[in-house]
């Protein structure tokens with residue numbers, strides 16, 4: 001009896017886990033849906049103490065506005081780390097001002113609104129992810145291999161950005177890229 005009770009307890013616990021996994025793969029929502037949106041991002045979550053306190057506060061403002069804690073895949077990067085992963089030479093990640101965040105395409109419009117309102121000024125658009133920073137105002141896109149596209153090349157991947165960004169006169173992405181389209185057309189004629 002002494003050993004049976006703990007075994008039974010473990011057995012029912014494993015049963016619960018199995019049930020939760022079944023729910024996850026099925027159509028029903030998981031009964032264990034953990035809402036972590038009220039848990040602040042800390043420096044430890046975003047690359048360590050090199051992160052800029054103001055940028056981190058702005059990131060938490062976005063989290064609070066959207067009530068979603070999106071996964072940050074990169075925050076502060078040392079010079080060495082940045083070189084290793086092939087980051088831009090003057091990447092704002094090295095100043096602790098930047099975050100790469102997994103945001104599904106379907107959420108990018110509302111994320112853009114919240115991030116802009118919280119004081120982020122730079123946006124790099126990728127499929128289901130984006131780069132934001134508090135450095136200086138600029139924008140770019142990533143191709144399907146996650147390589148950053150600058151200059152007129154970024155227009156070829158403008159579909160990675162949400163329409164509210166594309167049409168935002170503050171960045172003028174649409175007008176700027178339309179100019180290049182016209183150039184290409186007139187070359188062909």
Ligand SMILES: [Zn+2]
Pocket residue numbers: 074093098099100131132
């Ligand atoms: Zn980045």
